[in-house]
Amino acid sequence: MAHQQGKFIAYVNAFTPVELAYAMNMIPIYPENHAAIIGARRQTVEVAQAAENMGYSMDLCAYARCDIGSIKTGISPTWGLPKPDLIMISNSQCGTLAKWFEVISRIYDAPMVLIDVPQSGRGERDTAAEQYVRSQLEDLVGVMENITGRSLDQDAFRETIRLSKEASDLWTRVLETGAVTPSPITVFDQFIAMAPIVAQRGTQVAVDFYKNLLAELDQRVAEGKGAIENERFRLFWDNLPIWPELRRLSLFLEDRGISLVTSIYTWAWANMAVGVEDPLGDWTTQYLYTTNMHMRRRVDAYVEIAEKYHLDGFLYHSNRSCKYVSQDIPEVRRAVTDLTGIPGLIIEADHNDPRLYSPETLENHIDGFLDLISSQRKED
Amino acid sequence: MTIQDAWQPFREALEAPLKKAREWKSKTGGKVVGHLVPDVPEEIIHAAGALPVALEGTGVQITRAQAHIPGYTCNNAMAALELGLRGDLDVLDAMVIPYLCDTTRNLFHIWDHCFPKMNNEFLRLPKRIGYPGAESYLRAEFTRFMEAMGNLTGSEVVESELTESLILYNKSRTRLREAYARHQRQPSVWTAERVQMLIGSSLRAPRADHLAWMDDLPWENNASEDSESRMSLYVRGKIWDPPGILGILDSLGFQVVRDEVVTGFRSIAQDAALNGDPINALVKRHLAATPYPGYHLKPSELVERFVERVRESNARSVLFLNPKFCEAAAFDAPDFQEGLKKAGIPSLVLETSAGGAPVGQIRIRLEAFREMIAGDLP
Numbered sequence: 001m002a003h004q005q006g007k008f009i010a011y012v013n014a015f016t017p018v019e020l021a022y023a024m025n026m027i028p029i030y031p032e033n034h035a036a037i038i039g040a041r042r043q044t045v046e047v048a049q050a051a052e053n054m055g056y057s058m059d060l061c062a063y064a065r066c067d068i069g070s071i072k073t074g075i076s077p078t079w080g081l082p083k084p085d086l087i088m089i090s091n092s093q094c095g096t097l098a099k100w101f102e103v104i105s106r107i108y109d110a111p112m113v114l115i116d117v118p119q120s121g122r123g124e125r126d127t128a129a130e131q132y133v134r135s136q137l138e139d140l141v142g143v144m145e146n147i148t149g150r151s152l153d154q155d156a157f158r159e160t161i162r163l164s165k166e167a168s169d170l171w172t173r174v175l176e177t178g179a180v181t182p183s184p185i186t187v188f189d190q191f192i193a194m195a196p197i198v199a200q201r202g203t204q205v206a207v208d209f210y211k212n213l214l215a216e217l218d219q220r221v222a223e224g225k226g227a228i229e230n231e232r233f234r235l236f237w238d239n240l241p242i243w244p245e246l247r248r249l250s251l252f253l254e255d256r257g258i259s260l261v262t263s264i265y266t267w268a269w270a271n272m273a274v275g276v277e278d279p280l281g282d283w284t285t286q287y288l289y290t291t292n293m294h295m296r297r298r299v300d301a302y303v304e305i306a307e308k309y310h311l312d313g314f315l316y317h318s319n320r321s322c323k324y325v326s327q328d329i330p331e332v333r334r335a336v337t338d339l340t341g342i343p344g345l346i347i348e349a350d351h352n353d354p355r356l357y358s359p360e361t362l363e364n365h366i367d368g369f370l371d372l373i374s375s376q377r378k379e380d
Numbered sequence: 381m382t383i384q385d386a387w388q389p390f391r392e393a394l395e396a397p398l399k400k401a402r403e404w405k406s407k408t409g410g411k412v413v414g415h416l417v418p419d420v421p422e423e424i425i426h427a428a429g430a431l432p433v434a435l436e437g438t439g440v441q442i443t444r445a446q447a448h449i450p451g452y453t454c455n456n457a458m459a460a461l462e463l464g465l466r467g468d469l470d471v472l473d474a475m476v477i478p479y480l481c482d483t484t485r486n487l488f489h490i491w492d493h494c495f496p497k498m499n500n501e502f503l504r505l506p507k508r509i510g511y512p513g514a515e516s517y518l519r520a521e522f523t524r525f526m527e528a529m530g531n532l533t534g535s536e537v538v539e540s541e542l543t544e545s546l547i548l549y550n551k552s553r554t555r556l557r558e559a560y561a562r563h564q565r566q567p568s569v570w571t572a573e574r575v576q577m578l579i580g581s582s583l584r585a586p587r588a589d590h591l592a593w594m595d596d597l598p599w600e601n602n603a604s605e606d607s608e609s610r611m612s613l614y615v616r617g618k619i620w621d622p623p624g625i626l627g628i629l630d631s632l633g634f635q636v637v638r639d640e641v642v643t644g645f646r647s648i649a650q651d652a653a654l655n656g657d658p659i660n661a662l663v664k665r666h667l668a669a670t671p672y673p674g675y676h677l678k679p680s681e682l683v684e685r686f687v688e689r690v691r692e693s694n695a696r697s698v699l700f701l702n703p704k705f706c707e708a709a710a711f712d713a714p715d716f717q718e719g720l721k722k723a724g725i726p727s728l729v730l731e732t733s734a735g736g737a738p739v740g741q742i743r744i745r746l747e748a749f750r751e752m753i754a755g756d757l758p
Contacts, residue, residue, distance in 0.1 A: 096707050099707060118505075132517035295493065320450075323482050324485070330447060331448060331489070
């Protein structure tokens with residue numbers, strides 16, 4: 001269908017220059033989003049098992065297992081994904097995606113371009129890495145031109161960048177409303193509302209969506225209306241959602257007066273805008289120093305967020321499927337609590353595979369954590 | 381010296397590398413630099429006057445590390461952290477963690493937080509090794525690393541010193557390749573376990589000493605053994621894990637004709653060229669090495685080249701030693717196995733390390749694998 005409309009399909013991940021894809025008449029497709037929908041629809045077990053039967057270890061990212069299993073079985077809440085003409089990915093987000101997309105590239109015999117982003121040890125500037133990343137972005141344009149048979153339309157590119165920036169700025173303002181007490185939006189709402197900024201930034205659809213959402217949130221703030229009726233605790237959510245438990249967990253927390261007011265995950269798309277003057281340079285900086293968040297910067301950000309969002313506590317999702325964001329959580333929790341005095345709870349779960357955690361155990365741990373916060377309040 | 385004694389220094393260097401490093405340090409006053417294999421350019425550390433010591437996770441009981449890193453982490457990272465937390469790494473003046481995967485990236489952050497007084501270096505290795513820009517990036521990174529090592533030891537590394545180190549390490553690798561070749565001709569004396577012990581200890585002992593010790597090995601007896609009954613095996617993996625795996629392979633009649641283990645043949649396969657800039661030589665050697673699973677090439681070529689390497693080795697079977705929780709290895713294995721299947725080469729994947737199968741079970745699986753390939757089954 002895409003080819004009939006003169007368009008091409010590009011598989012991408014969260015931190016790739018999708019604005020380029022739109023300007024090149026390519027439709028960006030996110031296998032991660034597809035997998036998340038499988039998780040939220042509670043179809044993980046069936047499709048992930050198909051991947052495991054192909055030899056993919058259960059220790060691998062559940063998104064990858066769901067996506068590969070979905071290709072194998074044809075089971076999909078979206079009737080599958082179209083075959084890619086190009087697979088483009090940056091490992092700024094994680095190395096798992098590169099390996100997962102290598103598998104997809106072999107399945108479809110589709111070309112793959114990895115934008116390799118050397119991770120910084122302490123976030124220090126690395127001019128050699130800047131040249132390396134930038135040269136890969138320049139080459140990516142050439143690859144796209146070869147596949148589509150057309151040159152990059154600079155006017156279309158500039159317009160896409162403008163729309164992307166507008167959507168990103170609006171999304172940032174959406175997230176900032178969480179700082180108001182009571183918060184007019186919870187992280188659960190953000191998990192749903194983030195779809196356009198992830199998958200459609202660079203389009204008018206995303207801009208219109210966030211304009212409407214922001215208007216609604218401003219209205220709620222003006223009326224003093226919280227997202228939950230009786231906001232007693234304001235917590236931070238670290239890491240990806242537990243997609244299969246979205247509804248259960250949101251009701252559980254709401255029942256206890258807990259509002260998850262902000263999350264590092266949804267903030268990841270808040271500052272994605274690039275300028276028209278040097279978009280490749282801006283992406284280079286973003287991928288090297290922003291999206292690739294090293295631990296110290298993460299701790300500093302959490303300390304700042306704790307104050308701005310008037311947090312009572314942190315919920316850290318130690319996510320078996322996402323080692324990249326999870327492995328330093330014990331150190332982050334320790335450092336943030338030392339610096340702020342605000343407690344944090346680590347809950348062991350998985351973003352997509354319900355076989356790897358017990359919701360009852362999660363709930364018990366959260367209840368215990370609330371007791372701790374409540375007792376601290378009494379002491380104060 | 382008896383034949384048995386000739387192997388002893390290598391065994392000691394492999395089993396107690398930190399004790400040996402401590403002795404070296406008190407004798408020479410030099411700096412000791414720990415590193416997590418693979419692909420840390422030891423020659424640069426050596427040229428700076430320090431002793432490089434490879435650390436790996438096999439056989440370390442984890443008790444403290446889980447308070448700092450989750451249990452779904454590969455044993456290599458967890459064990460290094462464990463050793464540090466229990467004070468075993470006090471001898472180190474610096475630690476080098478190469479960027480290979482998400483776990484090594486995170487481990488560096490945790491390490492830097494847990495051991496702020498150690499000189500911690502994160503070696504940023506490019507993943508896109510077939511891309512021309514990777515070469516110039518790696519050159520810049522190795523140059524930065526050389527400066528860092530020079531700062532550590534207080535001795536700026538000059539080109540001639542680095543070239544001297546390249547010469548020494550090339551000689552050592554040449555000798556180790558000779559030992560590897562002996563395993564092919566005399567597998568009962570030059571067992572896989574012994575030959576890999578030679579390679580593993582070379583990553584931990586002072587390289588000049590190690591090279592000298594090798595002179596005492598039983599090179600004189602050059603008669604080829606009848607190895608017809610042995611089952612030729614190609615091994616892909618990170619480290620030889622669990623401990624004792626090589627002894628099991630020897631005792632079951634496997635003959636390791638080639639391996640891609642990073643503490644195995646992969647570390648001795650190629651020398652650095654001596655006819656030019658030594659940093660360039662190290663970069664070119666790195667990029668020409670058998671790609672580590674975390675490195676990226678055209679995806680179809682990764683499989684094709686692997687199958688081709690196995691074919692060239694004439695191995696009749698392939699063993700994957702996949703560390704549990706190592707995503708790069710686990711993503712590769714199914715397609716690599718499929719490629720082998722099409723080539724008519726049987727293979728077995730063993731998930732090793734933390735939470736992996738116990739040694740007894742691994743022995744049974746290998747025994748069954750061998751019987752299946754040999755057609756010995758009733």
